[in-house]
Amino acid sequence: MAPKNKAAKPQQATAPLPADPATISRAVEQVEDDVLQAAPSTKAPQTKQRLAYPVPEYISPATINNTQSLLRFVILGLISAAAIGSRLFAVIRFESVIHEL
Numbered sequence: 152m153a154p155k156n157k158a159a160k161p162q163q164a165t166a167p168l169p170a171d172p173a174t175i176s177r178a179v180e181q182v183e184d185d186v187l188q189a190a191p192s193t194k195a196p197q198t199k200q201r202l203a204y205p206v207p208e209y210i211s212p213a214t215i216n217n218t219q220s221l222l223r224f225v226i227l228g229l230i231s232a233a234a235i236g237s238r239l240f241a242v243i244r245f246e247s248v249i250h251e252l
Contacts, residue, residue: 202215
């Protein structure tokens with residue numbers, strides 16, 4: 152049997168551990184800053200909304216967003232009222248047929 156080559160493993164370079172708490176906190180802050188800079192941003196990029204028609208410049212974006220939300224609620228409310236009304240009309244109109252089955 153051939154003798155095994157007992158080559159030394161390459162040593163990993165290790166930095167000496169800092170001794171005082173101030174040095175440790177600075178090192179932790181540096182690592183946190185590096186991670187935050189390397190991480191992708193979670194904020195959505197600010198893009199200008201494309202609207203169907205030009206809006207006067209004196210109207211704020213918050214007003215536009217609030218109006219859009221209000222319109223959504225009103226439209227959903229009207230759809231719900233139409234659905235409930237049509238079902239109620241069918242029940243009232245065909246009540247005798249429903250009870251005969």
